[in-house]
Amino acid sequence: GTTNIWAVEDQEADSNETPTLIFYVQASSLRRNATDFSLESFVRHNTSARMQGQGKGKPSVTKVDAEQVFDILGLLRALQYDVSGFDKAANEGDTLSKNERKYACYRLMQQAMVLGVRLTPPWQHQGDQAVTVPGLDDLVMYIEKLFHDRVTHAKTNLEHGVVDFDSLFEFFRPGVDLLDYGLLSGLQTLAPMMVRCRASNYTRGKSATGKKISNFHAALECVVAVGNSKFAVVESRLFQYEFKGTRRIEDTGSVTGEILYKATKPETNPELAERGKVYQEICSNMDSDGVANGSGKL
Numbered sequence: 001g002t003t004n005i006w007a008v009e010d011q012e013a014d015s016n017e018t019p020t021l022i023f024y025v026q027a028s029s030l031r032r033n034a035t036d037f038s039l040e041s042f043v044r045h046n047t048s049a050r051m052q053g054q055g056k057g058k059p060s061v062t063k064v065d066a067e068q069v070f071d072i073l074g075l076l077r078a079l080q081y082d083v084s085g086f087d088k089a090a091n092e093g094d095t096l097s098k099n100e101r102k103y104a105c106y107r108l109m110q111q112a113m114v115l116g117v118r119l120t121p122p123w124q125h126q127g128d129q130a131v132t133v134p135g136l137d138d139l140v141m142y143i144e145k146l147f148h149d150r151v152t153h154a155k156t157n158l159e160h161g162v163v164d165f166d167s168l169f170e171f172f173r174p175g176v177d178l179l180d181y182g183l184l185s186g187l188q189t190l191a192p193m194m195v196r197c198r199a200s201n202y203t204r205g206k207s208a209t210g211k212k213i214s215n216f217h218a219a220l221e222c223v224v225a226v227g228n229s230k231f232a233v234v235e236s237r238l239f240q241y242e243f244k245g246t247r248r249i250e251d252t253g254s255v256t257g258e259i260l261y262k263a264t265k266p267e268t269n270p271e272l273a274e275r276g277k278v279y280q281e282i283c284s285n286m287d288s289d290g291v292a293n294g295s296g297k298l
Helices: 039-046 066-071 073-091 098-114 136-146 148-159 165-171 268-284
Strands: 006-008 020-024 031-034 061-065 117-119 177-180 193-206 212-227 230-241
Touching: 006 136, 020 039, 020 066, 039 061, 039 073, 061 066, 066 073, 066 136, 066 193, 073 098, 073 136, 073 193, 098 117, 136 148, 148 165, 165 193, 165 212
Parallel strands: 031 117
Antiparallel strands: 006 020, 020 061, 177 193, 193 212, 212 230
């Protein structure tokens, strides 16, 4: 692990059990103008783990089974992605528009606030503006190595153009753009919409009868018009019950409505870019009565 951030609990050499990870509790009070926040609080917030005391003079810890950490691997990767976006806005701010900088920082700032940390936007900060989550990169690498067989299985499925329930975490990676044919919008249409994955995770539990239940969640976003020539980034949540077998993820034109797809056809991205320009033109030239003046065809 990372010294004073997290560690692997000692276990017997011949043990086949999944290891337990120990996360050391950091300062939990609200901190303003911070440039980092606690990995322990993030893990505790997204799992069923609880803080534990270790006795007088010893730091409190949160112990989590590695299986639980694997279930939130998509959230840990998303945190890496959000930190990278925030730091890009801080270090390359002169090359981004005001709205682009806000978009790059918003999600991380909201997450940090939930965990008791107030990050200052780069455009209001003086000096070192980079944000860090100590121990995060090491933790992601450790989990990917510990569950190497699962990661390899998932990647192999994706290479063959299919996905099963246990491979969804690799398909819905943060920053990946996917095609939606109505699964999120509820509109039964053959015209695809591009969405971007921001985070994903598994949840486990039991039914009223004691049967084990596994579900998968993904956060996906797109840009929509909200009126008065304004646009907003909106986020939709995909909820997927555990399923048997595999599902096709390549966009071949035959839509099942069961899952999102990869844009595998070369003409898809240019067509969507052109439709996006028409959508922007129409919504940006809306008159006071809500009537579009654009002449393009969506």
